[in-house]
Amino acid sequence: MKDFRVTPIRNGTVIDHIDCGMALKVLRIIGVTGENVRSTVSVLMHVPSKKAGWKDVVKVEDRELDPREVDKISLISPRATINIIRDFNVAEKYRVKLPEVVRGIVRCGNPNCITNLAEPVESEFIVESQNPSVLRCIYCDRILEDISEHII
Amino acid sequence: MSDFKGSDVVSIRDLSKGRIEQVLALSEKMIPYARGEKSTKALDGRILANLFFEPSTRTRLSFESAMVRLGGRVIDVAYPAMTSVAKGETLADTIRMVESYSDVIVLRHPHEGAARLAAHFSTKPVINAGDGAGQHPTQTLLDLFTIRREKGKIEGMHIVMVGDLKYGRTAHSLAEALSLLGAELTFVAPQNLQMPRETVKEVERLGIKPKLASKIDDAIPQADVLYVTRIQRERFPDPSEYLKVAGSYRIDKNLLREAKKDLIVMHPLPRIDEIAPEVDNTPHARYFQQAFNGVPVRMAILLLVLGAEANEGF
Known part of the structure; x- marks a missing residue:
C-alpha cells in the first residue's frame, strides 16, 4: 500500500481494479454526489496495476454496497473487485460478476423501445458477453450501446 | 396436443428450424382453404383480437381473412385514437383487458418491444404483426413460404436482397431465417443502407458467408430469388441524391x-x-402471389398457436 497516497481505512469498502477512467462513474453509481456523503471517500485515478496496466480505486469509509450497486459496477468495470474492510482487515473480497439477466438497473438506449414508455415493466437485458459487457434488450432486441450513460 | 399450442410468435428468433418447417408444411395444406375452394370450421367459436395501433392493409386484412376462413371471428380496434389508449392507458392494461375478450391477440404497435411486453402480460397467445422498426415474424414466414413453394426448397437457393437493408424491417429477420435454412445470400445496397454488421455477423454465425455488393447488375445472373425492398426518400437529406440512388436500384425488364x-x-x-410495372407481366413477378401467401401462412400460425391443427386432420 505504500504506493498509495491515502491511508488504509478502518471500516468500509475498497473498490479495486476499476477500469481506468471509470472511477467517477463508480462514484455516481454508489451515490457519492456531494452533500449527501457523511464519511470520507478517497478516489485514486490512473494508478499502476499489476494485473492490467492502469486502474482506478475508490475507497468509501463506513459503508458497504448493496447487490444492485455491485451489479451496476460490474456493467462498467467487469474486472473490479470489492473488498469489505472491517477493523482494518479485509473481511470479504470478491470480484464483481454480471448476472445472466440484468433487470431494472439500466434503461434501454433505444428511445422507441416500449420500456421507455410509462409501462409497468422493469427493463430487462440478456448478457451476451461479460467482458466487455454486451447487453441485448429482451423487449426491442437491440444491443445497448454506451452502457454507463444508461445506468439508472 | 401440439407443443406450439399457447406459444407467442414475437420474433422469428423464437422459432426453431423445426417449428418453421412445421408452419411451412401446414401453410401448404391451407392453400385450398385460403382460396375458398374448401371450407373448414376448425376455429369455430374462437375469437381473434386484431389490435392495430398503426396503419396496415395487407397484414390486418390477411389475419382477418385467415381467421374467417378457419371459421373463427375477429374483433378489432378500428381507431386507436378513439380508445382508452388515447386517454393514456398503458399497453399492459389494454392487453389484460383484450385477452379476456379473445383467444388470440394480433398486435401491431409503433414501439419496438411492444409485442414482447404484450406477451408478458397476456395468458393468451400474442402474434407480433410488426413492432416499430423491430420484428415482423409472420412476414418472414410468408416470405420463406413463397420461396419454398415457388422454388421447391430453400437450402442452396441463391437469394439476392436489394434496397434498404439497413432500416427495412423485414430484411434483417429474413436474412437470419434464410441462413438458418441454408440459403446463399447476396446483399445489394448503397453503402449507407447496407445490411447492419450485427445481422451480417449473425448470418455468418449460422454458417453462411454472405456477399455484399453495391451494384445490382452483377448480382442478377446468379440469383434464384430477387427480394426487393423500398429505399425511402427520408433516408437522403438531398432529394437529387435520393433520385439518383433509387434509380440505380430500379428493377425493370432490361x-x-x-x-x-x-x-x-x-x-x-x-x-x-x-x-417497374412492366415486370408485373413477366414470369418472374411473384409479389402478388407473396401477398396472397400471407393468408395460408397466418392460417397455419393461428391453428398451431390455438392447438387446433389436428381438429380436422390437416
Missing part, C-alpha cells in the same frame, strides 16, 4: 435480361417505383 429464366422477384409491398 435489367432482368441477364436473369435466370426461373428467377422470381419478390417484394413485401407496398412498392412505389422500385419495380
Whole structure:
C-alpha cells in the first residue's frame, strides 16, 4: 500500500481494479454526489496495476454496497473487485460478476423501445458477453450501446 | 396436443428450424382453404383480437381473412385514437383487458418491444404483426413460404436482397431465417443502407458467408430469388441524391435480361417505383402471389398457436 497516497481505512469498502477512467462513474453509481456523503471517500485515478496496466480505486469509509450497486459496477468495470474492510482487515473480497439477466438497473438506449414508455415493466437485458459487457434488450432486441450513460 | 399450442410468435428468433418447417408444411395444406375452394370450421367459436395501433392493409386484412376462413371471428380496434389508449392507458392494461375478450391477440404497435411486453402480460397467445422498426415474424414466414413453394426448397437457393437493408424491417429477420435454412445470400445496397454488421455477423454465425455488393447488375445472373425492398426518400437529406440512388436500384425488364429464366422477384409491398410495372407481366413477378401467401401462412400460425391443427386432420 505504500504506493498509495491515502491511508488504509478502518471500516468500509475498497473498490479495486476499476477500469481506468471509470472511477467517477463508480462514484455516481454508489451515490457519492456531494452533500449527501457523511464519511470520507478517497478516489485514486490512473494508478499502476499489476494485473492490467492502469486502474482506478475508490475507497468509501463506513459503508458497504448493496447487490444492485455491485451489479451496476460490474456493467462498467467487469474486472473490479470489492473488498469489505472491517477493523482494518479485509473481511470479504470478491470480484464483481454480471448476472445472466440484468433487470431494472439500466434503461434501454433505444428511445422507441416500449420500456421507455410509462409501462409497468422493469427493463430487462440478456448478457451476451461479460467482458466487455454486451447487453441485448429482451423487449426491442437491440444491443445497448454506451452502457454507463444508461445506468439508472 | 401440439407443443406450439399457447406459444407467442414475437420474433422469428423464437422459432426453431423445426417449428418453421412445421408452419411451412401446414401453410401448404391451407392453400385450398385460403382460396375458398374448401371450407373448414376448425376455429369455430374462437375469437381473434386484431389490435392495430398503426396503419396496415395487407397484414390486418390477411389475419382477418385467415381467421374467417378457419371459421373463427375477429374483433378489432378500428381507431386507436378513439380508445382508452388515447386517454393514456398503458399497453399492459389494454392487453389484460383484450385477452379476456379473445383467444388470440394480433398486435401491431409503433414501439419496438411492444409485442414482447404484450406477451408478458397476456395468458393468451400474442402474434407480433410488426413492432416499430423491430420484428415482423409472420412476414418472414410468408416470405420463406413463397420461396419454398415457388422454388421447391430453400437450402442452396441463391437469394439476392436489394434496397434498404439497413432500416427495412423485414430484411434483417429474413436474412437470419434464410441462413438458418441454408440459403446463399447476396446483399445489394448503397453503402449507407447496407445490411447492419450485427445481422451480417449473425448470418455468418449460422454458417453462411454472405456477399455484399453495391451494384445490382452483377448480382442478377446468379440469383434464384430477387427480394426487393423500398429505399425511402427520408433516408437522403438531398432529394437529387435520393433520385439518383433509387434509380440505380430500379428493377425493370432490361435489367432482368441477364436473369435466370426461373428467377422470381419478390417484394413485401407496398412498392412505389422500385419495380417497374412492366415486370408485373413477366414470369418472374411473384409479389402478388407473396401477398396472397400471407393468408395460408397466418392460417397455419393461428391453428398451431390455438392447438387446433389436428381438429380436422390437416
